[in-house]
Amino acid sequence: MVKVMVYPPTSMILADLVERMGHEALVVSKEVRKKVNTIGLDSPPLNMTPEDPKKGLKYAAVDVPSGVRGRMALFGPMIEEANAAIVIKGNSCTLGCTGCARTNELTRFLLRTKRIPILELDYPTDDAEAKRFVHKIRQFLEGLK
Amino acid sequence: MIRIAQLSCGSEYSGVQTELQKAVDSVGAELIYPEVSLEDVQDVEKRFGIEVASGDLNLAMARATRIVENPDIADAVFVATCFRCAEGAIVRSEIRKYIHENSSIPVLSYSFTERTTAETLLTRMEALVTTAKYKGLLSRERQTGLTAGIDSGSTTTKSVVMRDNEIIGTGWGPTTEVLKSAEDAYNAALKEAGVKKEEIEGLGTTGYGRHLVGKHFGAKLILEEITVNSKGAVFLADAQKGSATVIDIGGMDNKAISVQDGIPGTFTMGGICAGASGRFLELSARRLGVNITELGQLAMKGDQTKVPMNSYCIVFGTQSLVNSLSAGSKPEDVAMAACHSVAEQVFEQQLQEIEVKEPVIMVGGTSLIEGLPKAMEQLLGIKVIVPHHAQYIGCVGASLLVSGLLED
Numbered sequence: 001m002v003k004v005m006v007y008p009p010t011s012m013i014l015a016d017l018v019e020r021m022g023h024e025a026l027v028v029s030k031e032v033r034k035k036v037n038t039i040g041l042d043s044p045p046l047n048m049t050p051e052d053p054k055k056g057l058k059y060a061a062v063d064v065p066s067g068v069r070g071r072m073a074l075f076g077p078m079i080e081e082a083n084a085a086i087v088i089k090g091n092s093c094t095l096g097c098t099g100c101a102r103t104n105e106l107t108r109f110l111l112r113t114k115r116i117p118i119l120e121l122d123y124p125t126d127d128a129e130a131k132r133f134v135h136k137i138r139q140f141l142e143g144l145k
Numbered sequence: 146m147i148r149i150a151q152l153s154c155g156s157e158y159s160g161v162q163t164e165l166q167k168a169v170d171s172v173g174a175e176l177i178y179p180e181v182s183l184e185d186v187q188d189v190e191k192r193f194g195i196e197v198a199s200g201d202l203n204l205a206m207a208r209a210t211r212i213v214e215n216p217d218i219a220d221a222v223f224v225a226t227c228f229r230c231a232e233g234a235i236v237r238s239e240i241r242k243y244i245h246e247n248s249s250i251p252v253l254s255y256s257f258t259e260r261t262t263a264e265t266l267l268t269r270m271e272a273l274v275t276t277a278k279y280k281g282l283l284s285r286e287r288q289t290g291l292t293a294g295i296d297s298g299s300t301t302t303k304s305v306v307m308r309d310n311e312i313i314g315t316g317w318g319p320t321t322e323v324l325k326s327a328e329d330a331y332n333a334a335l336k337e338a339g340v341k342k343e344e345i346e347g348l349g350t351t352g353y354g355r356h357l358v359g360k361h362f363g364a365k366l367i368l369e370e371i372t373v374n375s376k377g378a379v380f381l382a383d384a385q386k387g388s389a390t391v392i393d394i395g396g397m398d399n400k401a402i403s404v405q406d407g408i409p410g411t412f413t414m415g416g417i418c419a420g421a422s423g424r425f426l427e428l429s430a431r432r433l434g435v436n437i438t439e440l441g442q443l444a445m446k447g448d449q450t451k452v453p454m455n456s457y458c459i460v461f462g463t464q465s466l467v468n469s470l471s472a473g474s475k476p477e478d479v480a481m482a483a484c485h486s487v488a489e490q491v492f493e494q495q496l497q498e499i500e501v502k503e504p505v506i507m508v509g510g511t512s513l514i515e516g517l518p519k520a521m522e523q524l525l526g527i528k529v530i531v532p533h534h535a536q537y538i539g540c541v542g543a544s545l546l547v548s549g550l551l552e553d
Contacts, residue, residue, distance in 0.1 A: 043163045050160040053259040065227030066259040067155020074158075094187060094200060099154060101198030101232065 002144040005082035007107060009075055014086055017134070021141035026078040035074075048073070060106060071103040076110075084144050085111045086137060090123030117144060147174040147274045150219035152208050152240055154201035155227040159259045165225070167263035168270045179218055181207040195239065202226070202236045209240045213247040220277040221251045223270075228256040238498065245403070245411050245500060251276040252411045254498055269414055272371035276409050283372060283408045286385045288545040291340065292347045295327050295362070296370070296539030297354030300396025300423065301510060304330040305540040306338035306345070307548075314338025315537055323354040324361055331362070334540075347551045349373070349543030353397075366547040370539055375402045375409045377542030378508045381532035388502040392521065392529075393538070394491060394511040396423045401495040403502065413498040421457050421490030423511040428459065429483035432466055433476050437514070440480055444516025447481030454482040457490045484516030485523075492524045505529045508538040 005026040006014035018025035035047040043049045048070055056069025059076040087108055111118060119140040124130040149169055156162045169176050185207040190196035193206040205224070212219050224240045226233030234256065241254045253273045255266070276283065288307045296303045298320060304327070306314035316333025320326045335342060349366035350359035351373040359367035370393075378384075378391040391402040399421060402412040415421065430440040452474050454465040462483070469479055507518045507529050513536060518529045534541060 043160060044166075045162065046157050048158055048160045049163075050259040052158070052160050063229055065155065065230040065233065066159035066161075066257070067227040067230070067233075070155070070158030070160060070259070092187070094183060099199060099201030099204075100158075101200075102230070104198075 002083045003081055004141070004144070005078050005085045005111065007085065007087040007111065008104075009078065009107070011088070014088070014137075017137050018086070018141060021138065023084075023141060023144060026082055028074055028078070031074045031078065059110065065102070067100055068103045068106065071100060072106065075103070075107050079107065079110045079114065082111070082114070082116060084117040085114075085119070086140065087111060087118060087120045088123055089120060092123070147220045147277050148177045148218070149174050149221045149223050149270075149273060150179055150208065150212055151176045151223050151225070152205040153223070153225040154199060154205055154233055154236075155230070156225055156257065159227060159257060159261075161257050161259060161261045164261055164263045165223075165266065168266035171263065171267060172270045172274045174221075174270070174274050176223075177219060179208045179211045179215075181211050185211065193239075193243065195236075197232050197236060199232055202232060206236060206240060209243055212250065213244060216248050216250060219250060221253070221273045223253050223255070223273065225255045225257055228258045241411055241498070242500070251409065254411065254413065268369045268371065271369040272409065272412065275368060275372045279372075280408060282546055282549045283376060284406065285546060285549040286380070286407065288380075288548045290346045290548050290551055291344060292349070292544045292548045292551070293331065293334065293345045294349045294351070294540030294543030294545075294547070295331055295358055295364075296537070296543065297323055297327050297350065297352040297358045298396060298539070299353050299398075301536075302326040302330045302352075302354075303537050303540050304334040305534070305537050305544055306334045306340060307541070307544045308338070312534055312537070312541065314340070315534070317536070320354070323357055327354065327358040327361070347547040349540075349547035351539045351543045364547075365550050366543060368543065368546065371400055371402060371412055371414060372409055373542035373546065374400060374508065374538050375404050375412075375542070376407060376546060377538030377540070378506045378532065379404055379407050380545055381508075381534055381538060381541060382504065382506045382530050383532075384504050384506065384530075390499065390501050390503070390505045392491065392496075392505065392507045393509040394421075394423055394487060394507075394517065395509055396427075398422065399491050399495060401491065401499050403499040411499050413495045415491075415495050421487055421494060423509075425459050425462055425487055426483060426511060426514055426517070428463060429466055429480065432463070432470070433480060435476075435480075441484075441513065441515035441517065443477050444480035444484045444514070445519065447475065447477030447479070447516070449478065449481040449485040449520070451475075451478045452482035454479075454486045455489055456486060457494070462486055481516050481520070484514065485520040487511075488517060488520035488524055492521070496525075501525065503527055507531050508535045510536040512536070
């Protein structure tokens with residue numbers, strides 16, 4: 001079983017594909033669940049506090065906007081933990097819902113420079129592409145040990 | 146309850162959403178998030194004019210279009226993005242302009258860091274709520290009866306007594322102990338007006354110490370300084386009809402307010418760095434060995450182009466000041482450079498956030514330092530008005546507005 005980070009880190013479809021192939025998907029919903037279930041924290045909606053952007057300083061400098069650093073406080077540890085990654089490229093801002101383009105760029109960059117097996121695919125636009133898309137992901141996941 | 150639509154990107158990830166909520170709760174308002182469809186977000190470029198790479202910013206723009214198309218869903222709008230995000234700054238500014246031009250809903254624009262607290266936002270939120278809630282009171286143009294106002298500022302405390310639309314007494318003093326300073330200024334105004342405290346029909350308070358002072362004197366109106374100052378400014382400048390821009394460079398913070406028919410539309414309140422405040426001018430006067438009241442006249446004889454000085458940090462600004470004096474610069478050139486430095490910070494940091502429409506009215510104690518309005522005129526390329534009693538706008542505004550409550 002390999003820990004596979006999916007990008008966008010909010011994608012439930014990718015997470016499902018990874019889990020079906022017997023691997024562990026690293027997705028942001030799990031990180032948010034940890035936050036929301038932390039006893040003693042009361043900072044809705046995500047239970048993130050001003051301490052989180054400070055934790056994000058490990059991945060981005062202080063002059064990077066706080067929203068990027070706060071998001072990196074969630075995504076950074078997932079990148080560190082990942083042994084493989086699937087990155088979906090697509091121009092639409094509605095692909096995934098991380099919300100911030102700068103965070104997306106930094107996340108993709110850190111995954112690419114980590115030197116782990118990485119599959120980069122374009123977002124499918126029709127049925128035939130979607131089938132090839134799933135097939136490539138399956139092949140990639142089967143090849144992971 | 147006043148409904149403030151939040152159009153933002155990054156606030157929940159910066160850990161400041163709770164602080165926004167606290168600020169809104171404390172002014173008795175509620176935050177709302179206008180519903181939009183996925184198609185609205187995908188088609189945002191057609192409806193709003195631009196599309197950016199960040200999803201949350203496109204969502205904010207889609208929400209802005211929904212508000213303009215359905216103005217009944219919100220009473221006020223709060224637009225916020227991360228400090229230092231270029232994409233966020235462009236979208237924030239365009240949303241503010243879009244709502245300002247296409248609706249009469251008041252807008253507050255803000256860039257936050259993880260250090261933003263509810264306290265920082267409180268005065269701004271209070272002003273947003275006041276503007277939405279008291280449009281009738283704010284549209285009042287004449288002061289009636291015998292009323293007074295106290296402006297408990299960070300540096301100075303001012304007071305006026307007004308009767309039938311005329312200022313009949315003024316009082317002024319540095320703010321030390323808040324209540325004592327207010328008492329002294331109020332007593333001086335009463336003495337000059339020749340009236341007793343008991344005769345005053347209504348008192349209004351504003352400024353940093355407004356709650357403490359208002360409670361102590363049993364004020365009928367306690368209001369934040371953004372709406373009150375803009376009201377006082379347009380009243381004194383006789384610009385209550387049509388558009389106007391009010392600039393108030395204070396001891397601790399600066400306000401830039403875009404006013405329409407005497408009511409604030411969009412505004413910014415800054416004050417991150419002291420190099421852009423009245424404090425820097427006070428310090429400059431002290432270093433030049435002149436009284437603050439003489440700095441303006443000295444500056445008017447000077448030429449700022451001979452002294453390099455432009456810093457929003459009071460330490461770096463002072464360093465430039467000391468270096469230029471050591472290099473043999475003339476005190477008048479240094480004085481004008483100090484005025485230009487402050488004006489440039491306000492111009493660069495705040496006036497880009499509002500619609501600058503004529504007449505531009507400069508108010509507050511710093512507007513009496515002649516070099517400062519002159520520097521602002523040079524930067525804006527338009528005439529700047531400094532009305533009579535410019536340092537008393539806060540208490541004049543409070544005195545004018547409280548008279549409206551007496552009639553009601």
